[in-house]
Amino acid sequence: MARDYYGTLGVRQDATADEIKRAYRKLARELHPDVNPDAEAQQRFRDVTAAYEVLTDPQKRKIVDMGGDPMDNGAGGGGGMRDPFAGFGGLGDIMDAFFGAAGGGGGRGPRSRVQAGSDALIRMELTLEECLTGVSRELTVDTAVLCDECRGSGCAEGSSPETCDTCAGRGEVQQVQRSFLGQVVTARACPVCRGFGEVIPDPCRQCGGDGRVRARRTITAKVPPGVADGMRVRLSGQGEVGPGGGPAGDLYVEVEELPHETFxxxxxxxxxxxxxxxxxxxxxxxxxxxxxxxxxxxxxxxxxxxxxxxxxxxxxxxxxxxxxxxxxxxxxxxxxxxxxxxxxxxxxxxxxxxxxxxxxxxxxxxxxxxxxxxxxxxxxxxxxxx
The missing domain is CATH 2.60.260.20 (Urease metallochaperone UreE, N-terminal domain)
Structure with missing residues (x-):
């Protein structure tokens, strides 16, 4: 016996293409496996999808209107259901193009352990007279500096980084999932190496493998004449040293102008x-x-x-x-x-x-x-x- 494709979608036999499309979208939102994991709902979703494919194909719809079943494989009248996505134009290939095939490349690769450092900010109080003439002043700052034991490598003396066994140096691990759209591959940073693709088996005792330590140091800041309250003077390369001994950021000296008793x-x-x-x-x-x-x-x-x-x-x-x-x-x-x-x-x-x-x-x-x-x-x- 031929299946009732119109009844599956809940539309009349004279329904237009737009009405069929709206009915399918409404049912698909309710029955999608990601929304409704119930086994019966998943079967209904497959039936709804198959009915949509049939009724949107003019030749197949004509067979239905004549009392036939275009999805019948000839094995006993009630024929088995074929893959409802067989005629959708290779959705699996499209998803592979976006997310990459299982085990394939397509990833971003490991990220560098050497990262640029952050900028730092320090405030300096100046009188109006100092803002007039400019000033050169020594400042004490507490920032991250290059580790003098490992020189930024993060490794103890005589050791070196090793390739991560979990991700094989790719810096990411992939997970393959199957959905109604086909095979989907998702990638995330490797939890073992944190996306670096390598691990440090013997970290530096002083920096713990970070390549930098915090230290207090004294620098000289030269503030030009004419600065005003809220202005910032940039000292290039005097900020935080980056992870892995990366280049230091900048240090900004923000002027805080003190009130004057007369002016x-x-x-x-x-x-x-x-x-x-x-x-x-x-x-x-x-x-x-x-x-x-x-x-x-x-x-x-x-x-x-x-x-x-x-x-x-x-x-x-x-x-x-x-x-x-x-x-x-x-x-x-x-x-x-x-x-x-x-x-x-x-x-x-x-x-x-x-x-x-x-x-x-x-x-x-x-x-x-x-x-x-x-x-x-x-x-x-x-x-x-x-």
Whole structure:
């Protein structure tokens, strides 16, 4: 008796090719051996796969519609089931192309025991003055260095590495599995040699076969002028020595700039605040100012107003370019803050009132207010906050 291929897939006899494909995919997801290991489910999966092959082949489907069974091998009407993947175009060969045949090559081979070392990071605190001039400083670092006993080989004196017996030097072991797609070969690093393809039967007593040991050493770090907080200076080849005596990584020195009691830094520009009494701002003065380059005379013009900004050119920080070269210096910005007295004795109050009378300010109004010429107090405030 011919098998009911339409019933196996759960589709009507007039089902379209797309409907047959959707039905097969749905059942395959439910019955796949990797999802449902039950023996009955595996048999149903083979039946579903065979039905899909028949109904997607126009000639075979025509035989089914005529009441025949294209899968019948002629051995008793109910004929045996042939390999459901016989007509799928060599899936086994395709899987071999991706994963390699059992016992075949196709692997990546052993990896080298000599590996590059990691980079290291150390922080260095610098004052603003040291950032200005640059500094050369000795640093103590604790990193992996080359083992002086085996010189990186990892072997005790007079011994040498041997080929791993487990993987025969390939560095990997293979496992062959059979699935509905055919033969699949998976490879993983050899658990004995860890993928190196060789073992060290007599490791170095000092490094234990790693080819490196940890040690504390002193190096000299040269930091150029103009560095700022968070910048890193790279010292090539001063980092961690790699496994197997591999080349060392780099050491990065990260600058941590300490706050300054007078100056605030914005890139190459420096800022500071100068607080002066109102009498000094009114009369003017020459004041000593301690810059990073030494003491300088700062001339304050008579009638200096609050929030006046005085700029001293080339008194800021060096402009450090990405190439490491210094391209001039920034400026020093002095922000004037006028201090108004909060307490006056009788004599001081009398003198101020006398000055106010002489200036015509005893009525506490601002000259020019509302006149449209000077703008007045409120127009000045609006202009500042616009």
């Amino acid at each position: 605030e830094r914005e890139g190459a520009e420096l800022h500071c605040t100068l607080r002066v009494p109102m009498t000094t701002a009114a009369l003017g003065a020459v004041l000593p100012l301690e810059t990073l380059d030494g003491a300088e005379d700062l001339e304050l013009e008579p009638g200096t107003q609050p929030d006046t900004e005085l700029v001293l050119t080339n008194r800021g920080m060096p402009r450090l370019r990405s190439s490491g070269r210094v391209d001039g210096r920034g400026d020093l910005h002095v922000h004037v803050e006028v201090e108004v007295p909060t307490k006056l004795d009788a004599k001081q109050e009398e003198l101020l009132r006398e000055m106010a009378a002489l200036r015509g300010e005893e009525d506490h109004t601002v000259a020019g207010a509302g006149s449209g010429r000077g703008g007045g107090l409120f127009s000045r405030l609006r202009s500042r906050h616009r």
